Amino acid sequence: MADNQFLVSLEKDNLVFSAAHFITFNGNVCEQLHGHNYRVKCKVFGPLDENGYVIDFIALRDNLMAVIATLNHRMLLPTKHPTISVVVDQPNEGEVLVKFEQKRWVFPTEDCVLLPIANTTAELLAQHIGQQLIERLKKSVNVSGDITGLDVSVDENRGQWATVSLSW
Helix, strand or coil, X not given: CCCCCEEEEECCCCCEEEEEECCEECCCEECCCEEEEEXXXXXXXXXXXXXXXXXXXXXXXXXXXXXXXXXXXXXXXXXXXXXXXXXECCCCCCEEEEEECCEEEEEEHHHEEEECCCCCCHHHHHHHHHHHHHHHHHHCCCCCCCCCEEEEEEECCCCCEEEEEEEC
């Protein structure tokens, strides 16, 4: 059984978050600020452990829920975009100033998540969620070290899924 690879899939109605964002494309086009009720699902790959499973479903669910909770009811802002400026107001850090060409937005800091990504696309959100999930799972006492990888999918509009495959 050690040579076999297994797949555990987690897709639940409560793996959702609501957030606002905008994306840019074609260099200088910027969408209007808008929001989605995002759905998230995950697949984990690996051999069976001594208990006969790839990963504890509860550990996977709880860690994924913790990651997406950090995004829920927030303004998602990319900090690695080449032409979007995201600046936290100093010294009191009460506001975030965002600029793209002639557009300018100001948000309360507590309402924002500053993401280390280039654009808040579903693809890059899936990658961010997956990376955060891996970090959390590696610290979890309920997860063995034999996992080989995971897929994280983000749906931004009931059927518009983006998926990333990440190595463990």
